Amino acid sequence: MGREPVTVTQPPRAFRQITRRRALSALLAATLSVVIDFMLRFSDYQTSLNLLPSAGALRLPVTLTLAFLQVFVLLYLGLLLPRFLRAAVLLLSVLVVIVQCSYWLTLSQFMTSTDLLLALTVGGENRADAITSFFQLRVFLYALPYVLVLSALVFVPPRISPPTSTHVSALSGFRKTLALSLLPVLYLLFSSYALFLYVPERSFHLNPLTSLLRATVHYKLENLGAYHGLRDELPLFQAPQRPRDSIIYVIDESVRGSNLSLNGYPRDTTPFLQSLEKRGCLKNLGICVAAGSYSHISNAYLISGHHTFPDDGFRTDRNPTLFDYAKRMGYETLYIDINHGYLPKLMKAAGDSPVRSLDQWMNEQSFEERHIDLETTKDPGIARFLSRLLNERGGYFIVVNKKGLHFHYHYRYPADSASAIWRPVMEASEPIDTSAAGREKLVNTYDNGIRFQVDEFFRVFVSETKNQNYILLYTSDHGQTLAEQGQVYTHMKPDAVIVDVPEFLVLGERYGRRNLLAGIPPGVRVSHLNNFATLLDLMAVPMSLRVRPYETSIFSLAGENSKRYYMTGSLHGSGDYVVRAIPTPPDAGWGVSRPPSPQLQR
């Protein structure tokens, strides 16, 4: 598009023309963007239609109009910028489009407010791992049409001040630009708020850019409505003395229960755990149902003992934590979090004060300061540290968020040939490939990881712990898809396979309260929700001290758990979320995992 000739004698007319041209260009680009989006993400539009409640006949056209105007307004605002700034914004927009298309190709959705929350709160390494697991080259093919339309906008003439340019006219030009952008900006905020209130978060995004804007506004509004107060207090109680036993709660990362040979997996992934079971030092509780399909939800429920979905009353932020109870019972409390599972959230809530009831917390840096290199020793390095601690004295309550098997699995076990038992394996940074050959590598790598991060962890812990008065409750935050149904995502979606996690108790030979285990009925079906009261029982917390209703402890489970619920999406239910259940008996195939092909089994 050529530059509009502007004459000194007719600035208002020229101005009107430029404004009209800008509006028309934005309208054209918005229409093109929407058509492109419709063609590329047709399946998403079909899903969106089903999401809208059939009751609101008006809702569909109003939503579509609001969303379309958002695209138009955003592009129009871009056109108000001088060219060089516009080009800079364009570069940023291209990046956003690529990220959004990556999300869509992997998870069939653009980023939601929950994704934003995770992107902002998870550790740097996990973030990089997530990006590389998502990344596919064809994303460029998808991003290209959007980028072409955006690039064309750089050539639309910018706002032109009359040539008799003085400081005064430059200032008035700036004011005009400001005035012109005020209404559109207000519109973007207002419409995002209206959509936040009335339309499911993932529905009706006509464009990757406005979708991110909506998710950002949603995230901010969600934060405003969050609970920022103190957690409920426990009644006063004086424990007679420091307990002699220690309780360790290991919450692993991304460990699928059915990939443990302890649970019948045909490959020998956990020979040490099986030997422990034979010796009577391990009580297996079978495949447990995780509370959530990603770390944040599961940890929130596990630490707070909340037990209904979603957490619309902010109980995960208000309930006393496991540490509060342990402290009341006289234990010394320690939280080891090398996965940024929940500690950052507790610390943030505490502000400058210490985290309530937590005597000590440790992350990767704390291990570095103690000259323990987790990069080489990995999770068994933590096991060794735990053993040393217990060998000094008893009376600890320790929660561990392990590194476990967060994708890329390749990084989770040593590079030596002894640790790569099943081959071929995935190379570092290789994205998930769902072909038979790709899946074979994926599962091989994962199984090698289980053998090291799970089995070796316990071998080190059990063999190096001399103080035998301990009990350890083990589970994982969620499982993994292992691309079984062609998924390119590892977790975070509602697939039932993702909540298949292991659960067992490991006890020292001199553990004093082993009589509790007699209460576990045969064929017990456990869920994450049972763990809180189980730990309270292990701490011998009197009923009078338990201030919330909790799900039944594993030691008193009888006919309960006919349905085991879990959720994914927005924890507090303000965005899109899904609550599902694993029925009893589970659907065929649930809780079972198979190596890629029979001849590969060992």
Ligand SMILES: [Zn+2]
């Ligand atoms: Zn996780």
